[in-house]
Amino acid sequence: MKRTWLITLLVLTMTTILWGCGGGKPSASGGKTSVLDGGAGQSATELSYWTFVELHGQHFEKMLEKWNKENPERQIKLNVTVMPYDDMHNKLSIAVQTGVGAPDIADIELGKFPDFLKGTPQLEPLNDVIDPYRDTVVKSRIDLYSKDGKNYGVPTHVGASVAFYNTEILKEAGVDYTKIVTWEDFKQAGIKVHEKTGKYMGTADTSALWQVSQLLAQQGTDLTDDQGNPVVNSEAMVKALKLLKDLQDNNVIATIAGGQPDTEEAYGEFNSGNYATAFMPLWQMSRYTNYMTDLAGKIAIAPIPVMEKGMPRSVGGGGTGTVVTKTAKDVKLAKDFLAFAKLSLDANKEIWNTLGFDPVNMDVWNMKDVTHNPENKFVKYFVNNPFDVLNEIKDEIRLIKSTPASPTINNVLCTVTLNEIFEDGKDIKQALDDAQAQIEQELK
Amino acid sequence: MVKRFLYSQKVAPYVFVLPFVLVFLVFWIYPLASSVGMSFQKVTLGQEAQWIGFDNYAKLMGDKTFFKAVTNSAVYMVLTLVILIPFPMLFAVLINSRLMWGREFFKSSFFFPALTSVVVAGTIFRLMFGEMEGSLINSILGWFGLDPVKFLKGQATGYIALVALATWRWTGVNILYFLSGLKSIPDDYYEAASIDGASSWQKFTRITMPLLKPTTIYVVTISIYAGLAMFIESMMLWNGNNSPKNIGLTIVGYLYRQGIEKNNLGYAAAVGVVLLAITMIINLAQLAFSGMFKKEE
Numbered sequence: 001m002k003r004t005w006l007i008t009l010l011v012l013t014m015t016t017i018l019w020g021c022g023g024g025k026p027s028a029s030g031g032k033t034s035v036l037d038g039g040a041g042q043s044a045t046e047l048s049y050w051t052f053v054e055l056h057g058q059h060f061e062k063m064l065e066k067w068n069k070e071n072p073e074r075q076i077k078l079n080v081t082v083m084p085y086d087d088m089h090n091k092l093s094i095a096v097q098t099g100v101g102a103p104d105i106a107d108i109e110l111g112k113f114p115d116f117l118k119g120t121p122q123l124e125p126l127n128d129v130i131d132p133y134r135d136t137v138v139k140s141r142i143d144l145y146s147k148d149g150k151n152y153g154v155p156t157h158v159g160a161s162v163a164f165y166n167t168e169i170l171k172e173a174g175v176d177y178t179k180i181v182t183w184e185d186f187k188q189a190g191i192k193v194h195e196k197t198g199k200y201m202g203t204a205d206t207s208a209l210w211q212v213s214q215l216l217a218q219q220g221t222d223l224t225d226d227q228g229n230p231v232v233n234s235e236a237m238v239k240a241l242k243l244l245k246d247l248q249d250n251n252v253i254a255t256i257a258g259g260q261p262d263t264e265e266a267y268g269e270f271n272s273g274n275y276a277t278a279f280m281p282l283w284q285m286s287r288y289t290n291y292m293t294d295l296a297g298k299i300a301i302a303p304i305p306v307m308e309k310g311m312p313r314s315v316g317g318g319g320t321g322t323v324v325t326k327t328a329k330d331v332k333l334a335k336d337f338l339a340f341a342k343l344s345l346d347a348n349k350e351i352w353n354t355l356g357f358d359p360v361n362m363d364v365w366n367m368k369d370v371t372h373n374p375e376n377k378f379v380k381y382f383v384n385n386p387f388d389v390l391n392e393i394k395d396e397i398r399l400i401k402s403t404p405a406s407p408t409i410n411n412v413l414c415t416v417t418l419n420e421i422f423e424d425g426k427d428i429k430q431a432l433d434d435a436q437a438q439i440e441q442e443l444k
Numbered sequence: 445m446v447k448r449f450l451y452s453q454k455v456a457p458y459v460f461v462l463p464f465v466l467v468f469l470v471f472w473i474y475p476l477a478s479s480v481g482m483s484f485q486k487v488t489l490g491q492e493a494q495w496i497g498f499d500n501y502a503k504l505m506g507d508k509t510f511f512k513a514v515t516n517s518a519v520y521m522v523l524t525l526v527i528l529i530p531f532p533m534l535f536a537v538l539i540n541s542r543l544m545w546g547r548e549f550f551k552s553s554f555f556f557p558a559l560t561s562v563v564v565a566g567t568i569f570r571l572m573f574g575e576m577e578g579s580l581i582n583s584i585l586g587w588f589g590l591d592p593v594k595f596l597k598g599q600a601t602g603y604i605a606l607v608a609l610a611t612w613r614w615t616g617v618n619i620l621y622f623l624s625g626l627k628s629i630p631d632d633y634y635e636a637a638s639i640d641g642a643s644s645w646q647k648f649t650r651i652t653m654p655l656l657k658p659t660t661i662y663v664v665t666i667s668i669y670a671g672l673a674m675f676i677e678s679m680m681l682w683n684g685n686n687s688p689k690n691i692g693l694t695i696v697g698y699l700y701r702q703g704i705e706k707n708n709l710g711y712a713a714a715v716g717v718v719l720l721a722i723t724m725i726i727n728l729a730q731l732a733f734s735g736m737f738k739k740e741e
Contacts, residue, residue: 085684086684086685089705090704093704093707094704115706118488118707119488119491206688207688257574257575257576259688265576268576407706415687415688415690416688416689416690419597419689423594438508441507441508442507444503
């Protein structure tokens, strides 16, 4: 009797352990893999592509079909693997550095890109394939993914920050969003909205730097100085956070589940109409059409308020650099395809059509037949046309530099500092000084 | 010759333990030694490692985030010990009691959570402890007229969520350990005690607890280790390794952040060595205190 018991126990313990492993695996090896053949024949070369945004795969699918049609001799099958953000970057980092198991093509998010440029980048320089398109695309977006004059990543979009207003809530409160120019206007409107509807005008982001970047860009400053050293306790930074804190204290903005508008929890909050505004890069549009379907026909796009009239009203936010790894099976093919899929005029049109991003080829911004196509799902979803706003702020889109210190700055501010300020009400100057000290310590 | 060798009473035992010794050397001693070595180096994948002496440890001593991680792991370990030793023991005794109705049912239902994967359980607990009014825990608080709580954004409430997850998951496993210990206590002792007029409580404290001691020591030992090495639970509960204000950051989480996320393997190795030291010190102290190193009488 005793022995049966012991055996049962042993078996149970072992199954637990095995179950534990089995359960962990899917998230460990990560994500979904699918092979896109794009009409390719038998002789096609199979290239692998890792991304952390499922939608990016859809864009490549379209461009792949075109490529295979135009290049019957150099057809490609694309093996797309979608993984969660952290997972994908961690795995990619290990794979490129050890030279084992890396894909041919991969998406790297701006916030993580500097990590991949450390030392000798294990990525292929793309200058030769970018050159033919260099004059047509926004230079600063390519510079983001460059080191010592070599371009390692192909940009996806400009990421111009704009305001997304829920017109239904604003109407209920009697607020006209087109009249909001300065943050003071925004504050007064927000007070009205909270009084009339009990809802919040906007979010106090604790896990992302979109708002902070926007407010710094308006003042013409950055998170780092000219040498790329962190300066997160600058006067401009204190001013930016004081402004946001004041909005929070007046019930104009409030923290949101998920910590920022671009999270699953926040999509739900927005979709239920609990927050009226999101200040986000333009690519947030695709999140509206995909995850916040109840808001169709209610969201208007406008320039972001400024501290004083005349300040620049936008900043490029986020970004994905697509790279070719040193270990790619066919480097030349991967590079040519990448340039075709992301930099050609067709590609730039499709980036708008499929993804709803503001393409880096700004000529597309003025192609009315593309931007105002009534059949386009983004044109249909939003109250006004995003390109009307984009063209208005075109020359005011500033940039927050990406430096080797950036990943650490993001990490400290987004996990600790913003939470301390907006959730715990810690003194702003103190919180920022602590952050600066912590960042300097980590960068030692 | 071969036969003589295999049948030799002197050699056979070594042949049988050889697989274990090999596995132990390759998967335990070698990684351990190389981690200790790495902790004195600056290691960046794909580049030659440099020896830097005690720099990693010096940096570690001034690293507030590391101390935050150590505190978190320690608090978590203590909380799990406080809950996951006495309660499972009590439940095991209840389940083992002759008077208990539906024993098998309780045994399996307590054990069931251990069969789920941490990934799934963590995700579900994240949703349960969500900060929205509609999340499970907040709706329950709502019935009592309480305001919604942002569980995963506060230190104390974060621990509650973590410990709730651990309790839900491991109570059943510990019950099984204790049950197997209880099965090895002969009924004669209890009968004799009954004849002498001992109460149930006396039987529990004078017979059950002392005789369960080896099991208890074992459970405490693995719980200390499991508590200090916890990582996936926190990672799943906060949907990543970066919890607000690092309230869910554990020692292993910090090791992962430095080694994998920041590609600073030497520093991560130093974190690992410190974790090993802490675990060993606590466990050896605990084992010495409970008399495990004394010769059996």
